[in-house]
Amino acid sequence: MSTSHNAGVAVRPGREVTSDGSQPNRIVDYQKPILGAIQQAVTGGWDAITGAMEPLTFQDDTTISSAEVLKRLIGCAGPYPHAFTDFRHDFGLVEGLKAKYFFLSLRDRLFEASAKGVPIVSLRGLPGELVHAGGGMPVDIAIWFTESWVSGDYRFVEKGRQLTSFESCPGECAVAAILEARNIPVDLVIAASGTVMSDAPCAHTIHRGGRGVQSLFVDIPHGLEAKDWAVQYVAGQFRQAAAAVGQLSGKIVRDEDVWQAIRHGNEARRAYREFTNLILSPAALLNPPLASFEQIVAVVPAFEWLGDPVANANLIRSLNKEIRGRIETGVRGGGVAENPVRLFVPGRACLAPIYSVIDDAGGAALGFELFWSFFAEDVDETGDPYQALAEWYLRKWPYSIAAPFEKRVDWLAGICEKGRIEGLLFLNIFGCNWDPPMTLSVADAIKRRLGIPSIFLTSDMPEKDAEGRFKVAGQHRTQIEAFIEMLKVSRRGERELGG
Amino acid sequence: MATSSGAASRRQVSPAAGTRRSARASIRAVDDAYAFRYDEIASLRREGRKVVGYVCNYFPVELVHALGAIPIRLAFCSADAMERGKKYVGDSMCPFTRALVGEVTQEGSFTNQHVDFLSGAVMCQQAYNALRVLSYQTKKPLRFLWLPLNPSNDEVRGAFLHELEDFAAELSGFLGRTWTPEALKESVDLYNGIRERIARLYALQSEHSQPISWNEFNRVIHAGPFLDPALYRTLLDGVIGELEAPASTGPSPASVNSAPATAPRVVLSGSIVAPRDTTLISLLEEAGARIVGDDSCHGSRTFSLPIKSPTLQGIADAYLGSPPCGSAQNPDLENDRRLRHLQDLTQTTRADGVVYYCLRFCDSYAFKASETKTFLEKRGGVPVLAVHSEYGESDLGQVRTRVEAFVEIIR
Numbered sequence: 001m002s003t004s005h006n007a008g009v010a011v012r013p014g015r016e017v018t019s020d021g022s023q024p025n026r027i028v029d030y031q032k033p034i035l036g037a038i039q040q041a042v043t044g045g046w047d048a049i050t051g052a053m054e055p056l057t058f059q060d061d062t063t064i065s066s067a068e069v070l071k072r073l074i075g076c077a078g079p080y081p082h083a084f085t086d087f088r089h090d091f092g093l094v095e096g097l098k099a100k101y102f103f104l105s106l107r108d109r110l111f112e113a114s115a116k117g118v119p120i121v122s123l124r125g126l127p128g129e130l131v132h133a134g135g136g137m138p139v140d141i142a143i144w145f146t147e148s149w150v151s152g153d154y155r156f157v158e159k160g161r162q163l164t165s166f167e168s169c170p171g172e173c174a175v176a177a178i179l180e181a182r183n184i185p186v187d188l189v190i191a192a193s194g195t196v197m198s199d200a201p202c203a204h205t206i207h208r209g210g211r212g213v214q215s216l217f218v219d220i221p222h223g224l225e226a227k228d229w230a231v232q233y234v235a236g237q238f239r240q241a242a243a244a245v246g247q248l249s250g251k252i253v254r255d256e257d258v259w260q261a262i263r264h265g266n267e268a269r270r271a272y273r274e275f276t277n278l279i280l281s282p283a284a285l286l287n288p289p290l291a292s293f294e295q296i297v298a299v300v301p302a303f304e305w306l307g308d309p310v311a312n313a314n315l316i317r318s319l320n321k322e323i324r325g326r327i328e329t330g331v332r333g334g335g336v337a338e339n340p341v342r343l344f345v346p347g348r349a350c351l352a353p354i355y356s357v358i359d360d361a362g363g364a365a366l367g368f369e370l371f372w373s374f375f376a377e378d379v380d381e382t383g384d385p386y387q388a389l390a391e392w393y394l395r396k397w398p399y400s401i402a403a404p405f406e407k408r409v410d411w412l413a414g415i416c417e418k419g420r421i422e423g424l425l426f427l428n429i430f431g432c433n434w435d436p437p438m439t440l441s442v443a444d445a446i447k448r449r450l451g452i453p454s455i456f457l458t459s460d461m462p463e464k465d466a467e468g469r470f471k472v473a474g475q476h477r478t479q480i481e482a483f484i485e486m487l488k489v490s491r492r493g494e495r496e497l498g499g
Numbered sequence: 500m501a502t503s504s505g506a507a508s509r510r511q512v513s514p515a516a517g518t519r520r521s522a523r524a525s526i527r528a529v530d531d532a533y534a535f536r537y538d539e540i541a542s543l544r545r546e547g548r549k550v551v552g553y554v555c556n557y558f559p560v561e562l563v564h565a566l567g568a569i570p571i572r573l574a575f576c577s578a579d580a581m582e583r584g585k586k587y588v589g590d591s592m593c594p595f596t597r598a599l600v601g602e603v604t605q606e607g608s609f610t611n612q613h614v615d616f617l618s619g620a621v622m623c624q625q626a627y628n629a630l631r632v633l634s635y636q637t638k639k640p641l642r643f644l645w646l647p648l649n650p651s652n653d654e655v656r657g658a659f660l661h662e663l664e665d666f667a668a669e670l671s672g673f674l675g676r677t678w679t680p681e682a683l684k685e686s687v688d689l690y691n692g693i694r695e696r697i698a699r700l701y702a703l704q705s706e707h708s709q710p711i712s713w714n715e716f717n718r719v720i721h722a723g724p725f726l727d728p729a730l731y732r733t734l735l736d737g738v739i740g741e742l743e744a745p746a747s748t749g750p751s752p753a754s755v756n757s758a759p760a761t762a763p764r765v766v767l768s769g770s771i772v773a774p775r776d777t778t779l780i781s782l783l784e785e786a787g788a789r790i791v792g793d794d795s796c797h798g799s800r801t802f803s804l805p806i807k808s809p810t811l812q813g814i815a816d817a818y819l820g821s822p823p824c825g826s827a828q829n830p831d832l833e834n835d836r837r838l839r840h841l842q843d844l845t846q847t848t849r850a851d852g853v854v855y856y857c858l859r860f861c862d863s864y865a866f867k868a869s870e871t872k873t874f875l876e877k878r879g880g881v882p883v884l885a886v887h888s889e890y891g892e893s894d895l896g897q898v899r900t901r902v903e904a905f906v907e908i909i910r
Contacts, residue, residue, distance in 0.1 A: 165857075165865035167591075193648045193828040199624070201648075201828045202866040208832035215830040219649040221662065222627060229661040230645075236654055401624070405631050430591060433862060437588040437596075437628035441635045458589070 034077050034084050038070070041091035046070070052094045054318040056102070059132075059264065059310040069101045076104035082152040086470040088356040090291050090334030095319040099297050102315055106139070106146050106306050107184060113137045113307070114185035119248035122179055124191035124200045126218055127389055128305050129261035129379070130238055131190070134245025134253050139184065140304040144171045147178055149350065152468060154461055156183070163206045169199055169431035170461050176203040179213050186213050187248050190241050193217040199433050216244055222402050226394035234390035242386075258385035264309040269375035271316035272302050276375075278323050279366055280419045285342060289326035291333035292355035292365035299371040333364075340364035341487045344421045346412060346442060347435035348428060353462060353470045357477050358425075361484040366419050369412060373399035376411060401434070409445045416450055422487045424454040425480075431460075455483040521715055525737035532730060533722045537609055540569060544613055549674050552614035552639075554599065554630065555621050556796045557646045557818050561806065562667055564728060565678040565686040572724030573610060573619075574797055575602040576773040578891035587632050593861040594889040595771050596629040604636050611637065616673055620644040620818070622826035623863045642669055648827045650834070651819045660815045667811065684809035689728050694802035696735035697723070701799055703742050705791040705848045711742070713767075713790040714777045720798055721774035762789035763909045766845050768871070769825075769856035769864045769885075771796050779856055779886060782899050786906040792848040794841050796824060803840075825863035838874050845881045852882045852909040854902070859889040882909055 039045040053066035064072075077084050083104060090096060114120050119136040122143075131138035148156050148170070160173025163180065179186050193201040207213045218237045221230040246253040275298065278284060290298065298319060305312045325331075332338065335356065341363040349368040358365050377396040380388045394402045398411035415421070424443060428436040436458065443454035457479060462470040521527050540550060549568045553560075563570040575598040584592070584601030592600075603610045617639050621627045627643070634641035644666045647655045671677050697720060704710050719738055723731050765788045767780070772795045783790060793799050804821035806813050822840040829835045845853060853875055857865040865887070872883040884905040888898050 163869065165862060165868070167860050167865065168862065191828075199862040199866065202826070202862050205828065205830075205867060206870065208830065208835075208870070217649050217828040217830060219647050219655070219828075221645040221658070222643065227661070227665060229658060233654065233658040233661075401627075405635060428589065428591075431860065431862075432591065433624040433628070433860070437592050437625065437632060440587055440589065441632050445635070456589075458591070 132261035135249030235386040268313040272375035554619035557620035687809040
């Protein structure tokens, strides 16, 4: 008989907002409920948590202790109170606390790095290795997650839409606005042009004419099984991009620098692949060790390593240990039902409050295509490093726009089979040109191949209640509940038919 | 190209604003040839000719023609097709791509029946995804022609030439034919001839004391990518001859909707103006404006690329050198060729204003509307009106009010 570790909790810190209070002896009032919830979740309290959590080592070899991780996480309640109030956490997942710290500390870490002279590069839809090799720190779409989604502050989205279009994807325009407002200290934008995500480079052209940040565009041949000339063409641009970062950091970028960045990235990819193998293991499918929300918190960094692939890899390795322990002892994630309806989220996925609705309805979101595809395969560690990166980008990344449609479907179908997925949940974002047009065709292809049904939800930024807290739109809640109920009925039908 | 559902679904303001029988015999000849072309293509296909349906103006039609196939451009603006397209691509795609998908997936539509091969030198993600969806839904083979979006340099030229060579080889394989240098030269000469004549028509339309209405003019321009090119070239000679003739020798070239020569001069810019997309143009002319030019990808940009050498390199250079789409990127505002081209256009046409057409969800142009406005107003003193709209008439009153106010200001 398995057990759920806890029901999962959303805590209510006070309304005071301050960034002070990162030391345990100076816990301010609004942080106490968070600390209390965390301590309550782990038998033995603070000492047990810090004892169970492994320290976190970063790319520059600095290490922070588990106690420090915890202190800083609690400190994040100042700038990001909604992160604690509006999402249901499984505070008993000790390494999950570290993942949350890693995510919520992104902006602070960008400023710390910038203060040390590290160039900060807004890297849109391209591999982070290019920036790390040049001595910089990359940041992609995650800054939108922290500064708009999690902070609950939609001003960047509103400003971004003034700068671009009222029909813009909230993410692309918000990133452009964040950069223009210098909310993060970005020195250079490197964006994939081509049709990779045509709204992103177009959004960044608002910075032209001395209004903001210098931009560099990497042109990606699309829509074909990449020929050798295409790999070389992209590799040449990757070399220029790394050199541009090197110019900012005062570094001549050697091939060895790129190889090191690739090795770091591959270590993170391998750690993540181990994570997915655990999540899709038979025992975990019956008793998922992570709640849906904790799933996405764990994999969100994968798209861009949140500025530090080494820390990211270390973090996931520690998390894997804890997950393995949960699987071995049959402990489910907080709030997850036994043998839940297994869902997979293709395409875009947001840090939506919707994930707890999935759990409550008896489902579980087991994985996310956008993030999982990013670590599906390693970058080859032989030959020319830029070509290796270009090959990975054009030929190995199944979600790449450069990849043929069939390749994406093949990969997705493989995951669905391995995870015995029962339904696909498409969470489309308003104004996004990348995924929504393809979702119906992807869903149709999977339905024809595996008989798996899909549901489609489209939303802009989350709705808020009267107190300013995120809420799930009623129609979305109803759709999710009905979809999961339908899949449960289907299961029962199969059992009755002896399936 | 007309839609399967016919004239009833075409976008109109004044009755038959875009489809009225022309007072000009030469334009009626274009209309007649267009109407006849459907049967002609069907007949040619029965004889074994293949039809390549393409999107975007950077597609090298010369190459397809040299291979003996029939290139036809896929561009629709029917509100019905747009609604049907939603079924496959959702509602956050631009109206043009929704209509494209809705039309070609429609069983019984001309393109659904007669297009053998899908292609396009697409520059925006929406057209790219639309073609992928079309290929998946209709099972028609698809081969993109990748066109670089960054400013050209030796690497870009080299990469595009590689792509063009691969494309030509794969298209040859599909069609089961090879092209010869002689055939390519013949095709290049033919299309260059068409471009020269269209350029002449644009100049006439800008300078003529009694221009024809822009919707009628567009009917002539938009017919080209559907008609047989040799016939089209001949028909253009007829149109030019008739428009150049002294007014006293025939009926007034001015149509009901055309504005007097003294009317405020407007250049139309922005998103695609697809065939039969007549609303904005009609509103402008009804408000008293005279359209004197455009930089539309289905308008003047289709001929701004004379091919100097009848080779793949010559074709590559011409297409790379033509005025770019809004989807193209250039980090350097000062050297942005799209803006420069538009600025030059406003100067050569002596425009009093620019109407910048943004189809809904067309990020490539909508995101650049503000910048375009600032650029033109600061450098050329040319006021810009950005109009956001989609097919159908749901926003007609709103757009009319804005257009009328703008024309009043620049008058």
